Amino acid sequence: MKNSKRSNVDPFIVMDVMESARIAEKNGKHIIHMEVGQPGTPAPKLAKKFITKEISNNNLGYTVTLGLPALRERISKLYGDWYNIDLNPNRVVITVGSSGAFILSFTSLFNIGDRVGIAAPGYPSYRQILKSQDLIPVDIQTEIQNKFQPIPEDIKKNNLNGILVASPANPTGSMVDKETLKNLINTAHENNVSFISDEIYHGIQYEKKSHNSARNNR
Ligand SMILES: Cc1ncc(COP(=O)(O)O)c(C=O)c1O
CATH class of the missing domain: 3.40.640.10 (Type I PLP-dependent aspartate aminotransferase-like (Major domain))
Structure with missing residues (x-):
């Protein structure tokens, strides 16, 4: 297969470590996983309930391109709650x-x-x-x-x-x-x-709150 030059990037080594750990585990080795930062908390209850309902109702089709409007609205409200920013939901993309x-x-x-x-x-x-x-x-x-x-x-x-x-x-x-x-x-x-x-790590902070780069924009 011919590959593009731009696809010639270094591997994300942590993923290779994960794969080696998987194979070792399959071969009966006991592995203590410290390779990637996995979520320490489960999905929120309401999200689980909603997804389970949607899957059981076979609602598995496309959503609108930029994401569910209700989710975009809610994220914009979260920016209000966390950062006191009036963010237009049209600027939120899922x-x-x-x-x-x-x-x-x-x-x-x-x-x-x-x-x-x-x-x-x-x-x-x-x-x-x-x-x-x-x-x-x-x-x-x-x-x-x-x-x-x-x-x-x-x-x-x-x-x-x-x-x-x-x-x-x-x-x-x-x-x-x-x-x-x-x-x-x-x-x-x-x-x-x-x-x-x-801002992927917003919410994971200890002494101080992280600051947001968005500006008020309706
Ligand atoms: C700073 C930072 N940005 C982005 C990512 C990738 O995040 P995602 O898995 O949502 O693509 C990571 C993952 O470790 C990260 O540490």
């Missing part, structure tokens, strides 16, 4: 996880060869998803005094088309404060750099 959202947002924001900044250390798959779209991941070497997060100067000096920021981040768990986030977003806008905020 995707299959955040990787699905990356592919959609990168496709809609960038052209082939565009440069997208990612923090180092950072979540390894950003690089592979970007490469698979013929985009150039630009490692931003972060500093401990900046909590291993990019700073506005990084946006200015790297000739970027986009920047991806995760707060809380993986693997450091560090969060940017409200003012820093605002500065990063403003600098990105001023320099015509698209700002992508990976």
Whole structure:
């Protein structure tokens, strides 16, 4: 089979570890799983009830493209509850996880060869998803005094088309404060750099609340 150049990305090694663990388990080995972060809580009761009902009623067809309107409304309300933001539900799009959202947002924001900044250390798959779209991941070497997060100067000096920021981040768990986030977003806008905020770990925080990058927009 002929493969595209852009599909030639490094493996996500954790998945190889998972597969080796599965085979070892099948062969009777006792495995203590520490390879991926699995959810520590079950699905919410109401969600389980709703899905079970829909499946038993054979409601398995397509939904509307951007996601169920009631779900989009509810997510916009959640932004109100958590962040006091009046978010228009039309701006909420339901995707299959955040990787699905990356592919959609990168496709809609960038052209082939565009440069997208990612923090180092950072979540390894950003690089592979970007490469698979013929985009150039630009490692931003972060500093401990900046909590291993990019700073506005990084946006200015790297000739970027986009920047991806995760707060809380993986693997450091560090969060940017409200003012820093605002500065990063403003600098990105001023320099015509698209700002992508990976908020997958919102809700998993201890002493302080994480801040949201969306703005009031009805
Ligand atoms: C920071 C970060 N973003 C995105 C993802 C991928 O999330 P999903 O499984 O929803 O695609 C992960 C998974 O570990 C992650 O750590």
